[in-house]
Amino acid sequence: MSGLLVASIKELSDRHPKPSDFKFTYGTAGFRTLASVLDSVLFRVGVLAGLRSKKLDGKMIGVMVTASHNPEQDNGVKLVDPRGEMLESSWEGHATTLSNASSTDEFISALEAFVRDAKIDLSKPARVVYAMDTRPSGPALVSALEDGLRAIGADGRKVGVTTTPILHYLVRAINTKGTAEAYGDDSEDGYYTKLTNAFKKLVSAKPTPSPLLIDCANGVGANAAKKLAEYLGDTFSLVLENTSITTPGALNNACGADFVKTTQKLPSSLSKIIKPGQRGCSLDGDADRLMYFLLDDHGQFRMLDGDKIAALVAAFIVELVKAAGLDESIKVGVVQTAYANGASTKYLAERLPVKCVSTGVKHLHHAAEHYDVGVYFEANGHGTVLFSPDTLAKLADYQPSTPAQSTAVEHLVNLTQLINQTVGDALSDMLLVEVVLTHKAYGGLEWDSLYVDLPNRLVKVVVADRHIFKTVDAERRLTSPVGLQDKIDSLVGKYEGGRSFVRPSGTEDVVRVYAEAVVKAQADELAFRVAGLVYDETGGDPAARPK
Ligand code: G16
Incomplete structure (x- = not known):
């Protein structure tokens, strides 16, 4: 890095010191913790976003300042890659390393090493579009981010207060403007x-x-x-x-x-x-x-959750593909996580290929890209539908042979416009649900009766260190703490239709426990007994028993 650049970063970095004794992690959805400790992280994310853009030849990168579902005192930040998808996972580790450098000098050394190892050409332009949610801590954190952008010489485009999915949309719209893949006008x-x-x-x-x-x-x-x-x-x-x-x-x-x-x-x-x-x-x-x-x-x-939305939407798309006469060439698949209700997985798997992946939109999104049409939803309501580039081309070129086929293709094409394919989007998904209900002439009760949810319970346990919990098999089994999975297995075996798993949250400082059983009281009991095992094993915070 040139002396001039180092001096610019140093001067601005000194205004955003890292709090001592705090370890940051780029988790399920970026950095997320108490807003009051995030100032240095935002500055460094600004620098990193600039580097990401330089690495990708000046493509627009997005930065969203939000803590989504977390309480108001939290905040967070995540990076959005050029097609509106989550930051490439190999950069998450770099984000974590840079955020934990204890001083400005250490930050600059880590940056120099990163720029060298990742072969980033600093003479390239950098462009970053950024937005925030309504949290009171947002403006100050955005100003730290802007210092980071200034330090690395990135061109910033400020959107102000908007939703996460709109920011993802804007990133893709800006990067595809004027191309054959133009995603839409680059404005709200x-x-x-x-x-x-x-x-x-x-x-x-x-x-x-x-x-x-x-x-x-x-x-x-x-x-x-x-x-x-x-x-x-x-x-x-x-x-x-x-x-x-x-x-x-x-x-x-x-x-x-x-x-x-x-x-x-x-x-x-x-x-x-x-x-x-x-x-x-x-x-x-x-x-x-x-x-x-x-x-x-x-x-x-x-309650009609992400699983019920997936079931409704996937079945509708399958019907349209069939009505269009495209069922031989367009295959629809579904992606879920371990939180998916067992009854939803059964319902879907009887009709379509279903894959289970780890929690986090980035995992679901990538798995869904392997299908011609990939429907992904987490039970918590986060999800969307992806149409592969090949599928979009097929729909555009298709010559229907009957009026019914022509109508079905038209509906499919309109769905590709209605659905925000960059990321889960509550408003786009809501319109999608309403379209399906309207077409099927379903009320909420008909939709709900597609299948009956197995009773389930989700609880949080506050433990001394959630990072000791390690999982495999799409987070369905624990490998650490050693021995805990065996205890969970023997407990689960005592409940009819029992299923339970434990995983550390990537957005809150807790361990999550999920349990299902045939009877509601048993699902609750299983969840609390597994939570008790977690608590006993790890010596949780006595002030925060499982809830
Ligand atoms: C984020 C992620 C979701 C994930 C959720 C909870 O959602 O984007 O994929 O399901 O966190 O994750 P965890 O259980 O690891 O805390 P949001 O809506 O909070 O951004």
Whole structure:
């Protein structure tokens, strides 16, 4: 690195010292922890994003400042690669190393080694587009990021407050602008226009869907859903709740997709207004997860999670591919994680190839790319559908022989426009669900009855050091702490239909325990007994027993 560049990095890095005694890790969705310790990380991520862009010949790289479903006091940051996908995994380790350099001098030495080893040509341009969610800590962290961009001489494009999926969309739209693969206009207007135009085509000549209640988690999804409603006009009406984005402490608090999934309850603010049979859904703090729900005729809560969305959507796409006469040449597959409800896996595997991978969008996304059409959803509501470049070409060139085939192909093409193929997107997924329900003339109850979920329970355990937990087999088995898996196995064997696994979270400082059984009380008991094993084994924090 030139003396001038080193001096620029040094001067700015000194303003963002690393807190001592803090170990950062680029985890499931980037860096994520208490916002108050993240200043140095944001500065260094700015430098790294610039280097990533230089390495890729000046392609636009994205940076999203968000902690998504985490509590308001947390924040985080992740990098987005040129096609809108997650940062290439080999760079995650570099991000972790750079973030942990204890001083400016150590940071600069680590940078020099990295630039040399990764053969980064520093004379190349660097371009970075960045955005944040509504957290109060966002602006200060973005300013640290901007210092990092300045230090490495990157050109920054500031988007301001927006959703994670919109940032991913923008990265791809900017990088494909003017090419045969152009993804859409590189603006938020371009995003809303693309989605809503496709939606309008897909539901034209169908009955207007009944209004949908949306729990916006008091986050950025409130802004985005409001704009989406304007673009949708009379086609579909959205009723927005939990839109208090400036109320301190409101974000994700007793609301949002993660709350609904983990507590299997309605957000309390909705329980007074939702009517039996009415569909509702929850977004999370950065609007990349979606959870549907409704009350049945007896007022009983029914949750329609990522697994139910995958089942609905995958079956619909298979039907369209068949109706188009393309079932011999376009194969649809599904990707899930260990959290997928056993009943959903059974339902899907009877119809389609299904693969199980580790938690984290990056794992699901890459696995889904191996199918002609890859449907991936995590049970927590995070997912999308990918159409391979070959499939897109086939759809574009196809000559249907009947009007029915022609309609089915048209629907498939419109779906490729409706679905945000860069990453899971709550708003795009919501429109997708509504399209399928409209086409099938399903209400929420018909959708819910595709299969019956096995009772399940998810609990968190706070332990002294979650990094001692190591897993294999798509996180379904533990190899460390040694001996713990055997104890879990013998416990699971005592429960009818029992299944349980333990894994360290990559976004929160906890270990997660999942359990399933044929009877609800048994699923709960199994989860708490496995959590107890984890706790006893590792000497968890006494103030934080499993919950
Ligand atoms: C992120 C990831 C998801 C993952 C979730 C929980 O979601 O993007 O793929 O399922 O974290 O991960 P973990 O169990 O490792 O904490 P989000 O919506 O929080 O960005």
